[in-house]
Amino acid sequence: MAETQIEWTDATWNPVAGCSIVSAGCTNCYAMEMARRLHAMDVAKYKGLTRRSGKRTVWNGIVREDADALAIPFSWKKPRKIFVNSMSDLFHERVGDGFVQKVWDVMRATPHHHYQILTKRPERMDLLLRSKIPDVLPNVWLGTSVENEDVIGRVDYLRHVPAAIRFISFEPLIGSVGAVDLRNIDWAIVGGESGRSARPIREEWIDEIYEQCTLHGAAFFFKQWGAWGKDNKRRSKKANGREYRGTHWDQMPKAAVGA
Numbered sequence: 001m002a003e004t005q006i007e008w009t010d011a012t013w014n015p016v017a018g019c020s021i022v023s024a025g026c027t028n029c030y031a032m033e034m035a036r037r038l039h040a041m042d043v044a045k046y047k048g049l050t051r052r053s054g055k056r057t058v059w060n061g062i063v064r065e066d067a068d069a070l071a072i073p074f075s076w077k078k079p080r081k082i083f084v085n086s087m088s089d090l091f092h093e094r095v096g097d098g099f100v101q102k103v104w105d106v107m108r109a110t111p112h113h114h115y116q117i118l119t120k121r122p123e124r125m126d127l128l129l130r131s132k133i134p135d136v137l138p139n140v141w142l143g144t145s146v147e148n149e150d151v152i153g154r155v156d157y158l159r160h161v162p163a164a165i166r167f168i169s170f171e172p173l174i175g176s177v178g179a180v181d182l183r184n185i186d187w188a189i190v191g192g193e194s195g196r197s198a199r200p201i202r203e204e205w206i207d208e209i210y211e212q213c214t215l216h217g218a219a220f221f222f223k224q225w226g227a228w229g230k231d232n233k234r235r236s237k238k239a240n241g242r243e244y245r246g247t248h249w250d251q252m253p254k255a256a257v258g259a
């Protein structure tokens, strides 16, 4: 829970620690390496959540609910956009239904904040919201991550989830998503992968998403190229920058402008 460098939010809040890999977009998950470092720094919440696999650090499958973290949003008096679980996935199968309900209670009791929940498990999100969390909170944005066509089915779960705002993070974009159907989707974030093992992004894959945003009236946010530039050459993330079609794209969902 902290101020963050992530361009589309103001703060992160992590009521859960630990996760497990679910699809290709997770391969270079920054949270695994961050959890290893926090373990080395003796941060109790992140103790023993990862293991070594060859030269890499990966999750070991332990997922920890952090009840103490539930108090944090109450201490933030100034309204913020809060990315929920930047270090995990709230809808991981090892997070109890009751704990997810407690997270919802916090969000309901702090309507001055906007919460952005991003999951790679939208099927569980859909199930839980329909069965155990009946109210649609106006300050909660629900999203899913889609890195390539293999996981495009996540969009259909998201489209039918009851939510004030629905969004998709196409990051890291590592393959084409074709003419992805963005009906009933409010916002698309697009970005390339960073780091030593980053996989390339292609401008034509971004074009496909941009065109669907235009067609369906979804806001478009281009976060970064990452390690690979539009010329398909590798250089620093900073050098590649955030420009697409000659400008920066920082659109936010229409229903949330001013949030």
Ligand code: SF4
Residues within 6 Å of the ligand: 019, 020, 021, 022, 023, 025, 026, 029, 030, 031, 032, 086, 087, 088, 089, 120
């Ligand atoms: S779901 Fe998110 S936090 Fe979990 S392994 Fe994948 S990228 Fe990392």
